[in-house]
Amino acid sequence: MNISFRYDRKQVIQALRYHFFTKPEIRLLVIGINLFTIVAAILLYFKRVTPFTFLIFSTLWMLVMLVVWQIMPNSIYKRSETFRDSFLMHLDDTGVVLQTGRGTQSWHWNRFSKYLETPFFFHLYFTPNSFFLLPKDAIGDSGDQQLVRELLRRHIGGK
Structure with a gap:
């Protein structure tokens, strides 16, 4: 055959995202950050942590998602002549x-x-x-x- x-840029970026999320270390990192952020939100609700602690975990979550979802796929796409x-x-x-x-x-x-x-x-x-x-x-x-x-x-x- x-x-x-x-290659279509948008499709390649999406494929690179799939690749990253098949990696156990990336999945564990995202799950861990999500769990900590949820726990921080619950503890914030019960006034066990300060709003600053919740802000730190929320910011960390946003940064991880930004890196995995946007920065890594786009940087690989830009560096590779193959595409x-x-x-x-x-x-x-x-x-x-x-x-x-x-x-x-x-x-x-x-x-x-x-x-x-x-x-x-x-x-x-x-x-x-x-x-x-x-x-x-x-x-x-x-x-x-x-x-x-x-x-x-x-x-x-x-x-």
Whole structure:
């Protein structure tokens, strides 16, 4: 199957957010900050803590969400040349071949550790922090997307 695509900025930013929130350390950090903020709000209601304490936890919550939701995805998008290229990708039972104006790269399926499907992309992971995004809208109709899903499931496995 041949797929030609360019990346859409908003979709890539959303995909990077999904990537960050799949990380256990990020999820634990956000859950912990949320719990502390809720506890601080309850204690503030019962006048066990000062409003300043609640303000600190609320500010911390806002900063974490700002960093994870906006700053990290946008900084990665801006630094990466990959998101500005045009691609031609070929998928078959032997692996993946990716072509750009700069060259060609091929990977056998065993190079991928897992894949993750999100609303706009298939994330093809090499390592826990290294992945390639395959846009779903470039694949075509739902029948072709199902073929890609089956190919990924058969050769990589995933979530």
